[in-house]
Amino acid sequence: MIFKGSHILSTDQFERADVERIFEVAAEMRPYAQRKRITRVLSGAILGNMFFEPSTRTRISFGCAFNLLGGEVRETTEVKASSLAKGESLHDTARVLSGYSDIIVMRHPEVGSVAEFAEASRVPVINGGDGPNEHPSQALLDLYTVKQEMSARGRDIDGLRIALIGDLKNGRAVHSLCKLLGLFSGVQFKLVSPPQLEAPMAIVSELLGKGHKVEVCHELEEGIHHVDILYVTRTQEERFESQEEADQYRGLFRVNQSIYTEHCEPNTVIMHPLPRDSRSAAKELDDDLNQNPNLAIFRQTDNGVLVRMALFALILDVAEEVHNHAQPVTWYTAKRKPNLP
């Protein structure tokens, strides 16, 4: 794809070269995100950060990424605050809101809504999540983390062995990560879930069709052997028909330090799209792993800022200009670097 002026709606848009270009720019954003220096390259630009569904983490991450490039952010955070409630079409909302900003990030509970919005928008739109469907920046930050963690171990994404664990049926993040990993070669997937929450057949077929190895597995201990990365997910309780149905999967697969020590290879990376459910009945990824240097979950969210900065820079065509607007940081930056793998 050519990024300049493009909408980012789906992981289906990307070829391997696209992903690699995004990661190249993301890596260049690190000194700005870590406050080694600041840039004002987007000074005067406005992001419309349109969240028609509750979200703190993703909304703030996009907003900060734009601020880090020097731009301003205007936001909405609730569907009820919108003209949608008065019967306005997504077409009209898009035509109106796209007159106010240079680029839009949109989250909306309905599948396909963001694509419909983008159709009518006069500025580029990034899908910040359309219900259970797509959330491409999450997939990109996950894959970027895979790349960084493997790179720190002298490895690459090609030939990766990864276990995807939990609710693989409803987990949007897992589906998108599979698609992106599929662009690389010789990946070995272990799909670890209860029988009722297996990954959709279409995803398995696609991976097999591209020559990857896929192993389906219903036991946690068996699933986490001999892999480089554990990608643990919470049960997507809000996608079940009833809380009772969701409850039967709560706490079924739990990764903690003792299981990790007993069954995983040394230095197996632990990832999770977050939030993890830390209530005592759930705990799919135990807090007792917090001191484990292989726990990459907060490096993931930090990487999210880099990836989102890269998307903004590429779409608005300033990736080459970022450093020309760089300045030193003049305040005290207390931010500790996360543990490196």
Next chain:
Amino acid sequence: MIFKGSHILSTDQFERADVERIFEVAAEMRPYAQRKRITRVLSGAILGNMFFEPSTRTRISFGCAFNLLGGEVRETTEVKASSLAKGESLHDTARVLSGYSDIIVMRHPEVGSVAEFAEASRVPVINGGDGPNEHPSQALLDLYTVKQEMSARGRDIDGLRIALIGDLKNGRAVHSLCKLLGLFSGVQFKLVSPPQLEAPMAIVSELLGKGHKVEVCHELEEGIHHVDILYVTRTQEERFESQEEADQYRGLFRVNQSIYTEHCEPNTVIMHPLPRDSRSAAKELDDDLNQNPNLAIFRQTDNGVLVRMALFALILDVAEEVHNHAQPVTWYTAKRKPNLP
């Protein structure tokens, strides 16, 4: 009026010369809103964007207008987030909040609330809508659009023929637009509504008293003949005593392409204060007009940014300084210009 430091509370404040001065400045804002260049004239200034009633479009429009001039925006979006719930008077809220910013935009559900707030405020206040009462920036953007559309046809506001269509009883936008049009000369109004939703007598009298021509009309087809502009409005359902009462007017008057082709003069401009109700039972302005170049509804909302920039610039007395702080735009501006009339 003198704009410097003034509150903008009601369309009653304006003489014709005031409106023309605002439009002069609004026109100068176009290159900034269209991203031909940026200005930092209000760098360091803070807008308090105080919305005590849900609104996305108006709130974002004001916020972006302030950002486009280089200023910062602090916001509130909900009445429940406010000390008003703890029994605080509008006087106290105004005294406190006006210590935090250089100018305030306020929306509030109660008639007269914004004027009461402004009374105690130590900084200028713009009424962003006080319930069914006033919303002066909407009236100004409507009139600015009238002027621009007529100007593109080699005409002026004087001598305009306009049909106002729909719920003329409850429509705040219609009432305010009538007042502003009344400042010009020889306007011919067609007031097209169901008998129960006619415009208030006071408005008709005022227009007649100023020498304008007013024709009341209960049939859509008859009403849209021989006019320059159709100003269509939705039924203000939230102003009715019951949903049942509101429902009987839903879908009563519908402008669509075939009616337009059959009954309107060529190039009749179509306006609407938005949001339009696109649900199948309503559709007062059909989506099949979206490709009609005379549909000015999105030019209206784009003009809203210009008018709001002009108000900020005049009140804060930087209208003459905007260009001295201008800089080139350095990012890719994908924004397509709206179709010109």
Next chain:
Amino acid sequence: MIFKGSHILSTDQFERADVERIFEVAAEMRPYAQRKRITRVLSGAILGNMFFEPSTRTRISFGCAFNLLGGEVRETTEVKASSLAKGESLHDTARVLSGYSDIIVMRHPEVGSVAEFAEASRVPVINGGDGPNEHPSQALLDLYTVKQEMSARGRDIDGLRIALIGDLKNGRAVHSLCKLLGLFSGVQFKLVSPPQLEAPMAIVSELLGKGHKVEVCHELEEGIHHVDILYVTRTQEERFESQEEADQYRGLFRVNQSIYTEHCEPNTVIMHPLPRDSRSAAKELDDDLNQNPNLAIFRQTDNGVLVRMALFALILDVAEEVHNHAQPVTWYTAKRKPNLP
């Protein structure tokens, strides 16, 4: 304490010298808050303004303070918009959100939540209120106002005579102010409340232990004699077990102009942490005092901006640099100065 990089969680952190250092910097912030000049010292810095409980005043005050120093603000305003609802621990929320900004202000309904959050945060955290527990910036702005008002009368905090009036049992602001006043010498406290709403014994003991004079009093008229300052508070109705229980204290102690004239010394300062309850049944501080030049309640909230700017400047270690980034104000500043005492 050393401010650089510190969390501000509790008034217990402060020694007298700390408070005096904050006030020194706060005083230097006045020309920026009053728009005599602007500074861009924090240009490029990001505040995470995380309010997991409704608040307009405090949130906007912190946000504006950061904007006044040149920084950007990203915000959240509602607990339901958060991953906390999906079972995420405060630890995880802190680790994630602290990757997005340079400093965080957090409000949360639970006692101790902000301290727990700060523990895991990688950037400095200011407690913006954790339920009934702590709200240190409120205490600092109150004390700064005491100092300013007394200073205008040629006096100091040492030797102050202050009446604290109202719900002294539940009033967080009163408790914190007592702690800070306790750092000074020879203060005379009159604790004026209904018998059931007396200040906690621990606070009284602490003040007595430090050599201050404390008088407990159940009659308003008696309590407001012979003091320099009245610090009036509303009944903290949300802290009672039932509305009925709260109702019996509503309107019990009311300060108004005639009581003031009859019982107070001339020029007795009137303070209140705001919001005051102006509903007819409550009115603990009557609106008829609004023209009294000794009413300092809006000077308090104005001072809040100065104190918060000072905290940001000290924590981010730019207090000495503020003036080096100063620029003239180029727009019309309508802001009237509050009446001086």
